Amino acid sequence: xxxxxxxxxxxxxxxxxxxxxxxxxxxxxxxxxxxxxxxxxxxxxxxxxxxxxxxxxxxxxxxxxxxxxxxxxxxxxxxxxxxxxxxxxxxxxxxxxxxxxxxxxxxxxxxxxxxxxx
Numbered sequence: 001x002x003x004x005x006x007x008x009x010x011x012x013x014x015x016x017x018x019x020x021x022x023x024x025x026x027x028x029x030x031x032x033x034x035x036x037x038x039x040x041x042x043x044x045x046x047x048x049x050x051x052x053x054x055x056x057x058x059x060x061x062x063x064x065x066x067x068x069x070x071x072x073x074x075x076x077x078x079x080x081x082x083x084x085x086x087x088x089x090x091x092x093x094x095x096x097x098x099x100x101x102x103x104x105x106x107x108x109x110x111x112x113x114x115x116x117x118x
Contacts, residue, residue, distance in 0.1 A: 008063055010103045019101055025059045028070050028108075031096040037085035039116035042073040067106035068097060075114040086110040 007018040029041045041058035060071040070093060076085055090108040097105050 008061065008068065008101075008103065010101065011066060017102075019103070021061045024061045024068065024070070024097060024101065025057060027096050027100055028059050028061070028072060028093050029057070031093045032072055032074060032089050035085065035089045035092055037077050037080035038089060039075045039077050042075050042113045064106050067104040069107045069109070070094075070097065070105065071109045071111060073111045073113050075116050076112055078115050078117045082112055086112065 007020055008024060010017040010019060032038055032041055043058060058073045062069045072089065072093065074089065076082055089110050093108045094105040097103070
């Protein structure tokens with residue numbers, strides 16, 4: 001990751017591209033919310049204390065070598081098969097980030113922190 005932790009450094013043949021972590025987080029959040037079975041991305045006040053610092057908006061983006069690691073903290077709808085929803089989120093988020101940033105995604109870790117009851 002670059003020295004400024006607010007930006008992800010993506011090497012390019014003509015130099016470097018700096019993408020704000022907030023941009024990648026917004027892509028991840030928007031994509032996750034569009035996935036069937038996801039109720040919401042968990043706000044920080046819904047997370048246990050030890051997770052709050054790591055995921056202030058319900059998402060954490062870090063770089064490993066030249067690929068991203070995305071951690072999403074989600075609330076799912078009651079009655080869904082959680083592993084199926086998580087797999088759909090992983091695939092959708094990875095594809096969206098890679099297509100929009102040109103940077104590889106190493107991992108999308110889904111943390112289900114709640115269930116929404118109607």
